[in-house]
Structure formats: C-alpha cells, structure tokens
Amino acid sequence: MTPRSIFVATSLALVVGLAACSAPATPEQLPFFEPGVEFTVNQVGTGCTADGAYRAKVSWDVPPSMSSKIEVQVGDDRSGVFARSNDATGSEETGDWVRDGTLFVMVDRDSKMVLAALKAGAGNCTAPAVETAGD
Template sequence: MALRFVPAATSLALALALAACSAPPTPEQLPFFEPGVEFTVNQVGTGCKADGAYRAKVSWDVPPSMSSKIEVQVGDDRAGVFARSNESTGSEETGDWVRDGTLFVMIDRDTEMVLAAVKAGPGNCTAPALETVGD
C-alpha cells in the first residue's frame, strides 16, 4: 500500500520543483522596466526610523496592451508579496520597513513575466525619526 503513496509524493515534489523553477529571475541590470511600464518607489514624508527604515509609496502604470493583473514582490528572494492588483494603474503605501536596497519586482500574474524591478534608495533621514504606534 505504501507504493501507492510514493508516486503521488514524487509527483507533488516534482510539481513543486518545477513551479519553483518557473518563477522568472530578477533582472541583473536594475532598475529594469519593460517598454512603456512605469514603476516607482518613493519615500512618503521625511525622516526615518533609527535603523534607517522609512515609509514609501509604490506606484505602477502598465500599458493597456499588457495584463492589468500585477503582483509586487519584495525582497531579494521575492518571497514576500507586497501588493496584488487587477488595475493597470495604482499605488500602495508600505509601512516603515523600506530600507536602502530593498528590492521590489512587479510581475504579470498571468504570464509570470517581470514587468519592472527597482531597488529602493536611501531614505531622507535628516528629519526627526518617524514615530509609530507600538515603538
């Protein structure tokens, strides 16, 4: 009876491995934009937390000829999904966690094609530190 479960487990492992391989790689040259795509990460307000983290606004504008089903992934491993949208134009604010070098990658959810990729710049940390609830 154990033999019946081995093929299913093997098939599941193979499917997971193929899914992991199918994710498009992050472009080596950053910033990266497909033609006509606009994608920005800009600090909101002034000031940073003591560790240099700041709040940012992530904005996108994808041409109508491309899919409007986008996903914004965060981090070098792109494991974190920051935003999902069915709108070709939009924006979303982060919390106080963006730092210099934080990677943002926007993909087309239908095709898994990378539409844009940028790294956040350093925050304007000359103003007093941001105060947040719970700090």
C-alpha cells in the same frame, strides 16, 4: 513499467511542475522596466526610523497591451507579496520597513513575466524624529 521507472517518471514530473511554478528570475541589471511600464518607489514624508527604515509609496502604470493583473514582490528572495492588483494603474503605501536596497519586483500574475524591478534608494533621514504627544 518497473517500480524504479515509475519513481523516475514521477520525480521528473515533479521537478518540471516545480520549475513551472517558480518565480521568474530577477533581472541582473536594475532598475529594469519592460517597454512602457512605469514603476516607482518613493519615500512618503521625511525622516526615518532609528534604524534607517522609512515609509514609501509604490506606484505602477502598465500599458493596456499588457495584463493588468500584477503582483509586487519584495525582498531578495521575493517571498513577500506586498501588493496584488487587477488595475493597470495604482499605488500602495508601505509601512516603515523600506530601507536602502530593498528589492521590489512587479510580475504579471498570468504570464509570470517580470514587468519591472528596482531597489529602493536611501531615505531622507536628515529630518528630526517625529515627536509624539507627551514629549
């Protein structure tokens, strides 16, 4: 083999390897749920921060026929991992950072298949701000 053909073969192997490790595409139609999968994002409490962010509870229920090894990714680039679980049913609370349109994607960690995807709705921001001691 010539040095050039070794370079081309190595480059091709690298590209194929990176493609295999990349996250599966987010479905175009949201919300998205594989059959039998339940996935919700609901505001906890009332009120929002000054910039409209709120605390939410992310809940999932995956049928026994699917893997229970899930990962919940957040954001349009899905670079943030919010939760990982080995339980088919569960929930986690966020901090005060969820906003209208925040993308949540639940992925099977073994197969990398998207099990569900949705965008959070607008928070109930009509409640008065929570007062702190000394106000």
